Amino acid sequence: MGIRENEAVRAILGRRSIRRFEDRPVDTETVELLIECACAAPSAANVRPCHFVVVTERRLLSAMAEGHPYAKMMFEAPLAVVVCGEPDKSDFAARYWEEDCSAAMENLLLAAHALSLGGVWIGVRHAPGQEARIRDLLGIPDRIAVLGVAALGYGKEQKEPHSGIPDGALHLGGW
């Protein structure tokens, strides 16, 4: 079997940002497994600074969609996982919660794709005003940082897998 036919490699290359969703809930067992995969991401000094808010209430999903310039798909998505970090958990968490939470987010999206779901990473941390808004909406304490939201569901659009390496972005032996 060729390396590129490896099932996990195909899942990694096949994961695309999906923004249209069927009107069909994601069952609890699947949600649990997505979170388990997110929790399996590495963290600096194994501090595990991530928290996850699993949102399935339509009212909250729509409210998250309403005030964010790039989150209209949450009007349709049956599920959102808000990935949060706890920077004051330790010195390592303070420095690296964002990297750790991003790895957890990527695991979530890869696992979703592997389980026939689609999803998209909606940035919150670097979108002006969004972190405070999401905190207010979901009652997240101020000491907790909000990385972003994975909007998830059964996809209603299909996209081609990724392939190739962009020109100029690869360096051998040194820059």
Add this chain to the structure above:
Amino acid sequence: MTNFHIDPTIGFILGRRSVRKFLPNAVIPEMVTTLLECAFAAPSAHNRRPLHFIVVDDRATLDALAKAHDSGKAMETAPLAIAVCADTSIMPEGDMAWIEDAAAAMENILIAARALGLEGVWLKVMDRHPREERVTPVFGAPSHVKIVAIAVLGYGDEAKDPYRGVNEERIHRNVWG
């Protein structure tokens, strides 16, 4: 009912552990290319794609990195390292979303490695001092390029159990609490 845990991709996500001891076997170029393709397949905020990768497979540079990085012992035995870097000059002023892009690409590399029978460990570089100042010159990257972290890769010489379960205290339903 599907046993989700047998889905191979899920198995590799849960099975990926930090491995720091490696066999001397080299990683074939076709695998390195696939790892890089998987790295580039990670999502990027607003699709800006600020990432670059430096592939290191020569013993002298790996040894130099092992010396320069205070937690770099894994590079003494590993046949391969991939530095995940971000060109911050293409980002809008003050936008640090490249940190997230870099971390997602790193995770893709590590999961793809596991899927191909390799193992690896994520060594942080950025924001540790003097680590960052010691490691960055070994790569010779210009100052607008941040070396975020290094994936140290190879055939593992230690085995660890897959990750299982969740910490319920870290999961919140609909609202915090």
